[in-house]
Amino acid sequence: MSPDYASIYEVVENIPRGRVATYGQVAALAGLPRRARQVGYALHALPPGNTIPWHRVVNAKGEVSARSDGDGDLEQRARLESEGVQFNARGRIDLRQFRWLISAQDPVDPL
DNA sequence: TTTATGGCTGTCA
């Protein structure tokens, strides 16, 4: 696995329950600006049976992006709702309310 | 190597 992927996974793991982050946000926090897309690839390449809360990553619009593969988006939405993340009638999340704000309490890279 | 594609994003109409 490349160090970039490791960084991305590390950031995603730090997203608190009931919160979400955008791809661009995760990329930036992982020290990989401008690589929102690659975050998507990283999550896509995620092996099954891991502890990574991949479902807490959504696009900048606050909605779950459709997979080119199958129907992982449905499960993603279901998982988020079960965590308390609310979707509005448009199927979107209010980022003003649920977006994860980084802070000293939830370090991305605790050495 | 080059080309095409994509779980994105910011800007502009």
Next chain:
DNA sequence: ATGACAGCCATAA
């Protein structure tokens, strides 16, 4: 608000 476009750059072929 939505839709079209152009950057972005890692992967896959």
